Amino acid sequence: MPTDVEQWKSEAYGLEVRDHLFEFAQEGYDSIPDDERDAWFERFKWWGLYHQRNGQEGYFMMRIGTPNGVLEPGQLRVIGEIADEYARGPGTNPIFGDAYADFTTRQSIQLHWIELSDVPAVFEKLAANGLSTQQACGDSWRNIVGNPVAGKDGQEVIDAWPVIRELNETFKGNDDHTNLPRKWKVSVTGSADGSGQGDINDLAFEPAYKRVETGGDGDEDTVGFNVRVGGGLARNEPRLARDIDVWVPPEKVSDVAGGLSALFRDYGDREDRYNARVKFLVDEWGAEAVRETLQEEYVDFELETAGRDVREEYTYNAGEGERNDLIGVHEQKDGTNFVGLNVLVGRMGAADVLELADLAEEYGSGEVRLSQRQNVILTDVPDAALDDLLDEPLLDHYSPDPSPFMRGSVACTGTEFCSLSIVETKNRQVRFARWLKGNVDLPSGVDEFHIHLSGCTASCAQPQIADVSLRGMKTRKDGDPVEALDVGLGGGLGDDPQFARWVTQRVPVDEVPGAIANLIESFAAEREDGESFRAFVARHDDDELDALVDPEETDYDDPMMHNTKRTWYPYAENDGIDEGPPVPADD
Amino acid sequence: MTTRLRVLDDGAWLSINDTREVRVSELWRLESSDFCDCDLVDLVVENFQTIGVDGSTVETRVHGQCIACGAAGTTGWLPVGRIRDGEFAEFDRSSVRRSRTGIHRR
Ligand code: HEM
Ligand code: SF4
Numbered sequence: 001m002p003t004d005v006e007q008w009k010s011e012a013y014g015l016e017v018r019d020h021l022f023e024f025a026q027e028g029y030d031s032i033p034d035d036e037r038d039a040w041f042e043r044f045k046w047w048g049l050y051h052q053r054n055g056q057e058g059y060f061m062m063r064i065g066t067p068n069g070v071l072e073p074g075q076l077r078v079i080g081e082i083a084d085e086y087a088r089g090p091g092t093n094p095i096f097g098d099a100y101a102d103f104t105t106r107q108s109i110q111l112h113w114i115e116l117s118d119v120p121a122v123f124e125k126l127a128a129n130g131l132s133t134q135q136a137c138g139d140s141w142r143n144i145v146g147n148p149v150a151g152k153d154g155q156e157v158i159d160a161w162p163v164i165r166e167l168n169e170t171f172k173g174n175d176d177h178t179n180l181p182r183k184w185k186v187s188v189t190g191s192a193d194g195s196g197q198g199d200i201n202d203l204a205f206e207p208a209y210k211r212v213e214t215g216g217d218g219d220e221d222t223v224g225f226n227v228r229v230g231g232g233l234a235r236n237e238p239r240l241a242r243d244i245d246v247w248v249p250p251e252k253v254s255d256v257a258g259g260l261s262a263l264f265r266d267y268g269d270r271e272d273r274y275n276a277r278v279k280f281l282v283d284e285w286g287a288e289a290v291r292e293t294l295q296e297e298y299v300d301f302e303l304e305t306a307g308r309d310v311r312e313e314y315t316y317n318a319g320e321g322e323r324n325d326l327i328g329v330h331e332q333k334d335g336t337n338f339v340g341l342n343v344l345v346g347r348m349g350a351a352d353v354l355e356l357a358d359l360a361e362e363y364g365s366g367e368v369r370l371s372q373r374q375n376v377i378l379t380d381v382p383d384a385a386l387d388d389l390l391d392e393p394l395l396d397h398y399s400p401d402p403s404p405f406m407r408g409s410v411a412c413t414g415t416e417f418c419s420l421s422i423v424e425t426k427n428r429q430v431r432f433a434r435w436l437k438g439n440v441d442l443p444s445g446v447d448e449f450h451i452h453l454s455g456c457t458a459s460c461a462q463p464q465i466a467d468v469s470l471r472g473m474k475t476r477k478d479g480d481p482v483e484a485l486d487v488g489l490g491g492g493l494g495d496d497p498q499f500a501r502w503v504t505q506r507v508p509v510d511e512v513p514g515a516i517a518n519l520i521e522s523f524a525a526e527r528e529d530g531e532s533f534r535a536f537v538a539r540h541d542d543d544e545l546d547a548l549v550d551p552e553e554t555d556y557d558d559p560m561m562h563n564t565k566r567t568w569y570p571y572a573e574n575d576g577i578d579e580g581p582p583v584p585a586d587d
Numbered sequence: 588m589t590t591r592l593r594v595l596d597d598g599a600w601l602s603i604n605d606t607r608e609v610r611v612s613e614l615w616r617l618e619s620s621d622f623c624d625c626d627l628v629d630l631v632v633e634n635f636q637t638i639g640v641d642g643s644t645v646e647t648r649v650h651g652q653c654i655a656c657g658a659a660g661t662t663g664w665l666p667v668g669r670i671r672d673g674e675f676a677e678f679d680r681s682s683v684r685r686s687r688t689g690i691h692r693r
Pocket of ligand 2: 412413414415418419420421422454455456457458459460461
């Protein structure tokens with residue numbers, strides 16, 4: 001029997017949903033018939049709207065997909081203005097205030113507290129400025145990710161930006177690829193640093209050289225992409241994308257990507273959403289059969305075998321080496337610079353967003369880019385403007401040279417807005433980072449330490465690829481239920497990617513900073529000369545590591561120990577689930 | 588009268604007659620279960636897998652973890668509430684649930 005979601009999608013999905021959405025917005029939230037609400041909420045996802053959790057009835061999260069995290073000059077200002085005008089809800093966040101934008105781990109932007117009646121106005125403003133929410137959620141081509149500084153990066157092997165743009169134009173709104181069995185996450189990377197994080201996407205294109213016949217005077221090394229399929233982190237079933245032994249030149253990426261997307265469309269599991277991601281199809285078939293089927297049924301040219309990759313140079317999120325992230329000042333190809341700024345847990349108040357847009361215009365080209373570590377990058381800053389930019393007061397907050405605990409922090413949405421969540425996340429990670437910064441020193445020579453906090457196993461904060469992985473759980477402390485975190489260690493990407501090992505379960509949240517402090521103390525005492533944390537973890541077994549984690553209460557105080565999901569909003573004064581706001585009026 | 592039963596948002600909700608009624612992240616207590624060896628399972632509800640009805644009792648299978656022993660997996664059918672005169676009433680969350688077998692229809 002087809003699932004409800006498949007049934008709803010077969011009735012209406014994709015581009016046509018927009019008209020219905022606008023009609024409902026016009027006529028009011030209550031005009032959505034009760035018995036169609038579940039179906040329409042599911043369809044709205046295709047247009048980037050996700051209904052917030054219970055207690056927040058009638059409010060939506062809105063995701064804006066920015067391919068490769070590229071915001072053209074002027075677009076960040078538009079985001080700031082929209083956040084300021086429309087992302088104000090009945091709840092005030094004690095750290096971030098009333099209106100803010102979230103930069104996400106897939107180089108997108110999320111706004112909260114959006115009312116249905118405002119959607120047409122927001123869409124209109126986005127469209128007028130070349131932005132869109134289309135396919136930001138839902139079962140189809142999601143925002144395409146990559147090295148955010150594609151086209152500018154001094155270390156680039158090939159400029160992936162034109163390829164990403166072509167894919168985006170070809171497959172967004174393309175009827176043949178509108179309705180897939182599940183989300184379809186694509187990464188295209190042209191740099192040798194691994195910052196596109198292809199390994200954890202459904203489909204990855206990674207830079208590689210191939211000797212191909214040029215006719216005439218023989219062979220030549222050509223730069224193109226190797227193809228991997230079936231990565232993903234969700235639901236305790238993390239997978240690395242599998243090498244299907246295919247190399248494509250840039251001009252054929254679209255054919256291969258379309259072929260694989262069609263293969264997923266036709267063969268993916270539509271009976272069971274938990275088994276639908278392409279990673280499970282690759283598990284079942286094996287990489288070889290994926291290649292064969294692609295060749296036989298979905299492309300009309302002979303596929304090349306894989307080329308020589310540059311994976312041994314990957315450093316992004318790799319736990320050691322230069323460029324674990326893109327923070328700081330880096331040289332561009334054209335002699336100017338890009339400046340990566342740390343946005344703690346990816347959240348920025350609307351006023352700060354607007355100020356950042358000013359700085360981008362004043363010191364650079366106005367363009368801003370978003371990384372998969374929830375940070376922002378100002379591009380095209382000439383040498384002569386660097387000092388003045390670095391002196392700007394805004395950069396005290398969004399630093400190009402932050403504490404390792406600040407720059408290493410990634411956190412998902414959590415109980416503040418998300419239905420699936422088990423624990424509070426973003427504010428908690430801010431509190432953790434501040435406490436660690438004030439109380440813990442890393443051993444000399446260690447200047448990066450990544451801590452990723454996800455509120456549940458969906459793994460939106462990509463916990464499995466951090467030095468310390470934190471994942472929402474519950475436990476009892478003195479008999480009372482409290483929010484807790486599972487602790488994983490030693491994950492990272494790079495040439496030889498590994499997922500964290502979950503060594504310690506259910507640590508009450510107030511004991512987590514103490515646990516990390518104790519762990520780092522043991523690491524400092526026992527590490528071999530120059531050893532990275534990831535290497536240190538790799539040479540210990542799970543029991544040894546569990547012993548090193550050693551949870552402990554400290555002067556860290558966690559105000560959100562209780563079941564924050566039982567509130568309408570964790571930070572409200574009267575937070576009871578029944579004290580939430582009414583569905584917003586259609587004004 | 589038919590009852591519309593659904594799992595929504597990738598397992599975050601049980602929707603009953605078009606209302607999001609039962610949510611994840613709660614702790615449920617289970618008695619005498621195959622889930623783990625504990626006498627009283629202290630289950631974190633992480634994901635709803637499926638929903639059904641046995642007579643007037645709405646039941647679900649849950650992916651979760653016992654926080655007493657750490658065992659993780661999917662439960663058998665567990666009762667979550669009852670439908671009376673077309674209205675759903677959730678069982679008290681602190682009540683102890685017992686896994687039942689029976690005929691399930693959606
Ligand atoms: C209301 C908030 C959110 C909800 C309800 C949500 C839902 C989900 C779900 C259900 C999954 C599991 C996917 C699967 O099983 O195939 C997932 C995974 C993921 N989501 Fe989210 N998400 C939210 C916010 C975010 C944010 C802020 C981002 C950043 C763009 C994000 C990025 C990801 C990533 C990177 C993964 C894991 C990797 C993977 O399996 O592909 N999510 N999310
Ligand atoms: S990881 Fe879980 S809690 Fe966090 S945003 Fe994703 S679905 Fe929500």
